[in-house]
Amino acid sequence: MVSISRSKKSLRQKWSKKCEPALLGSTVAAIHRRGKWLLLELDRGPFLMVHLGMTGQFTVVQPGTPKEDHTHFVFLLDNRSELRFRDIRRFGSITYFPDRAGWEGYLADRLGPEPWDLAAQDWQAELAKSKRSLKALLLDQTNIAGVGNIYADESCFAARIDPQRTGQSLDAEEGLRLLQSIREVLDRAIHYRGSSIRNYVGGSGLRGGFQDEFAAYGRTGKPCIKCETPIKCVRLAGRSTHFCPQCQT
DNA sequence: GGTATTCCCTGCGGGC
DNA sequence: TGCCCGCAGGGAATAC
Numbered sequence: 498m499v500s501i502s503r504s505k506k507s508l509r510q511k512w513s514k515k516c517e518p519a520l521l522g523s524t525v526a527a528i529h530r531r532g533k534w535l536l537l538e539l540d541r542g543p544f545l546m547v548h549l550g551m552t553g554q555f556t557v558v559q560p561g562t563p564k565e566d567h568t569h570f571v572f573l574l575d576n577r578s579e580l581r582f583r584d585i586r587r588f589g590s591i592t593y594f595p596d597r598a599g600w601e602g603y604l605a606d607r608l609g610p611e612p613w614d615l616a617a618q619d620w621q622a623e624l625a626k627s628k629r630s631l632k633a634l635l636l637d638q639t640n641i642a643g644v645g646n647i648y649a650d651e652s653c654f655a656a657r658i659d660p661q662r663t664g665q666s667l668d669a670e671e672g673l674r675l676l677q678s679i680r681e682v683l684d685r686a687i688h689y690r691g692s693s694i695r696n697y698v699g700g701s702g703l704r705g706g707f708q709d710e711f712a713a714y715g716r717t718g719k720p721c722i723k724c725e726t727p728i729k730c731v732r733l734a735g736r737s738t739h740f741c742p743q744c745q746t
Numbered sequence: 747g748g749t750a751t752t753c754c755c756t757g758c759g760g761g762c
Numbered sequence: 763t764g765c766c767c768g769c770a771g772g773g774a775a776t777a778c
Contacts, residue, residue, distance in 0.1 A: 533772080550772050552756085567756085586755045588772045607773085629749065638773085646771060735751065736771065 498523050498539075498580075500573040516593035519543050532608045532642030536600060543593060546600050550588030556581050608642045612679045615641060621672045627664030631675070633734035634664045644679060646736045647692055647714045652679040654713040659745045660738050661731065685710065713739040 501517050523539040530536070537545040547553070560577045570582040570591060582591065594600040609615070620641070627634050634640055635649040644652065653660040655678035658671055667675065686692060691705030708715075712722050716739060717730040726743035 548772075550755095551770080553772095584755095585757070586771085588755070590773090627748095633749080636772095734749095737769085 498525075498572050499575060502571045502573075504567075504569045513593065516543070516595075519595070520545075520593075531604055532611070532638055533645070534604065534608075543595050544597065544600050546590075546592045546594060546603070547582075548588075548590045550584060550586060550590070552586045553582065553584040553589030556583070606639075608638055609640045611642050612644070612676065612683060615676065617673055617676065620676050621669060624664035624667050624672050629664060630660060630733050631658065631662055631664060631667075632660040632736065632738050635660075635679070636734050636736065641679070643683065646738075647711070648679070648682050648686060649736075650714040650739045651686075651712060652682045653740060653745060655682055657744050657746065659742075660733060660740055713741065715739065 498520055499522070501520060519541070520539065520543065523541050523543070525537050526540040527538040528535065529538065533548060535547040535549070537547065539545070558579050558581060560579060562579070564571070564581070565583055567585045568581050568583045569587070572580040574580060582589075592603075594603070610619070623640050624634070631653060632649055635644045635652065636646065650660065652675065656671070656675040658667070658675055686707045689705055689707035689710060692707040692711075713728055716728040718727050720726070721728055721741040721744055724741065724743045726741055728739055729742050730737055730739050732738065
C-alpha cells in the first residue's frame with residue numbers, strides 16, 4: 498500500500514487522517530471475517546475493520562481505470578493497481594484499529610457468536626428470555642452474528658416458523674430447527690456467492706446467485722413454493738418481513 | 747434494562 | 763418525457 502485517497506463525502510464513521518501514515522508501506526497479511534465485518538490484518542500490526550453496509554464493495558482495478566461515482570477510498574498498491582472501496586448508499590464503514598485488542602474489544606460489545614459456533618443451549622437460553630419477535634431477535638447482531646434481513650426471512654421459512662412469534666414462544670425442538678435452518682441458509686448463500694438484489698457484486702465483480710433461490714424474501718403475493726398460499730409481507734423491527742402464513746406457524 | 751422507532755443515504759420504479 | 767414520492771436495509775441514536 499503506497500498511498501490512500503478518499504472522497505470528500507465521508508462514510509458513516511469518521512476517518513482520521515492520523516492513521517494513514519501507519520498504513521503506508523503496509524502489506525495486507527491476512528483477511529478475517531466476523532459476522533458482517535471484514536478485518537484486514539496489516540503486517541505492521543494495525544487492522545482495518547470494514548463493513549460493506551448495503552452497497553459497499555471492494556474491487557481491484559488497473560491504473561487509469563475511470564473512477565466510478567461513490568468511490569470513497571482508493572488504496573494504491575505496490576504494483577500500481579488500485580484497491581477501491583465504493584459504497585453508493587454510504588451505509589458502510591472503514592475503521593482503523595492500531596492493534597488486535599482494539600477491534601476485538603469493539604466487536605465484543607456488538608457481536609454474538611457465529612451461527613456455526615453458537616451452542617444449542619446458549620441459543621435456547623437467548624430465545625427463552627426474549628419477548629421480542631423472532632425477526633428482531635435474528636437481526637440483533639449481539640444474539641447471533643451475520644444474519645441480515647434476507648437471511649432472517651429465509652431461515653424462518655426453512656424452519657417453518659412464523660417470524661412474528663416471540664423468542665420465548667418457541668419450544669426446544671423449534672429453537673433447534675431454527676438454528677439449523679440459519680446455518681443451512683447461510684451455507685447455501687455462501688455457496689451461491691450471496692444475493693444480488695440490485696448493486697451487490699463480489700470482489701471479482703461477479704453477481705451473487707442466491708436471489709434466484711429465495712423462497713420468501715421479496716415474493717410478496719407470489720405462491721408459496723410448498724403450499725401455493727400467497728406469501729405475506731409485514732413490517733417487523735423496521736424491516737419488511739416475508740413469510741408463508743400457511744407453512745410458517 | 748429491554749424494546750421499538752427513527753435516522754442516515756442514494757438509486758430505482760411506479761404513478762401522474 | 764420528466765418530476766415526485768415511497769421503498770429498500772445496515773448500525774447507531776433516540777424514544778418509550
